[in-house]
Amino acid sequence: MxxxxxxxxxxxxxxxxxxxxxxxxxxxxxxxxxxxxxxxxxxxxxxxxxxxxxxxxxxxxxxxxxxxxxxxxxxxxxxxxxxxxxxxxxxxxxxxKTTRKLEWAFSLFDVDKNGYITKTEVEVICQAIFNLIPKEDLPKLPADENTPEKRANKLWGFFEKSDNDRLAEGEFIKGVTENENAMRLIHYEPIKH
The missing domain is CATH 1.10.238.10 (EF-hand)
Structure with missing residues (x-):
């Protein structure tokens, strides 16, 4: 033994x-x-x-x-x-589980770890997500999300906040779960060929 x-x-x-x-x-x-x-x-x-x-x-x-x-x-x-x-x-x-995943996603977007997400932080993470997309898949993206800025604007729009507002974790989770497109925008999934 x-x-x-x-x-x-x-x-x-x-x-x-x-x-x-x-x-x-x-x-x-x-x-x-x-x-x-x-x-x-x-x-x-x-x-x-x-x-x-x-x-x-x-x-x-x-x-x-x-x-x-x-x-x-x-x-x-x-x-x-x-x-x-x-x-x-x-x-x-x-x-x-979706809720746990969204809690994690919130911490991913909360770049400065202050408990809130700003539009600037959304832009930072959307840029990083965008870098994951292979160059040949970029032309296949919808016109309103084919740049990191457009993607960030589209995502931020789901939360109905002004550009200077902050987003708490509960608001983030609620906004993403209530909108299928928001869920798709918070991470990168390879495009099925």
């Missing part, structure tokens, strides 16, 4: 992640093993995260978006992601 690996995932973290994500125990153990290989320190730096994220978007400039995603998941603000923060990030950006 003296075979317990020191690199094994702790039971508490495993149970917590099984409750809060769609991943199975097997998947989580596999993720953890890979995480340990790639990040022997047990932490992912912003640069390492950008590299991992870039693999998901090989035809895009994903760096800026990855930086915002990293910021939104570095919950203890120590400048790194531990395994748990990393798995939550993967789960939230790939699946997750």
């Amino acid at each position: 003296g075979n317990a690996k020191s690199s094994a995932i702790s039971k508490e973290i495993l149970e917590d992640l099984k409750l809060n994500t769609k991943f199975t125990e097997n998947e989580l153990c596999q993720w953890y093993e890979n995480f340990q290989k790639q990040c022997p320190t047990g932490r992912i730096s912003p640069e390492e995260f950008e590299t991992i994220y870039a693999r998901f978007f090989p035809d895009s400039e994903a760096k800026t978006y990855a930086q915002h995603v990293f910021r939104s998941f570095d919950t203890n603000e120590d400048g790194t992601l531990d395994f748990k923060e990393y798995i939550i990030a993967l789960h939230m950006t790939s699946s997750g």
Whole structure:
């Protein structure tokens, strides 16, 4: 029985992640093993995260978006992601319940972390999302969202706020859930060919 690996995932973290994500125990153990290989320190730096994220978007400039995603998941603000923060990030950006996803999206758009979103912050994130779109897909975008500015204006318009207003988390979630187009604009999904 003296075979317990020191690199094994702790039971508490495993149970917590099984409750809060769609991943199975097997998947989580596999993720953890890979995480340990790639990040022997047990932490992912912003640069390492950008590299991992870039693999998901090989035809895009994903760096800026990855930086915002990293910021939104570095919950203890120590400048790194531990395994748990990393798995939550993967789960939230790939699946997750709509409300939890929207809470995360709010934190993504809340660039200065003051609890509110401004139109300027929407523009910053829309620019980062736009960078994820492969160049050949840009002509396929609707005319009212084929630039980061147009996309930001369209999204901001759903909240019925003036350009100088601030948006609280509840208003953001309500505005996005009540409008299918808003949901589509807050993240990037590859265009189906």
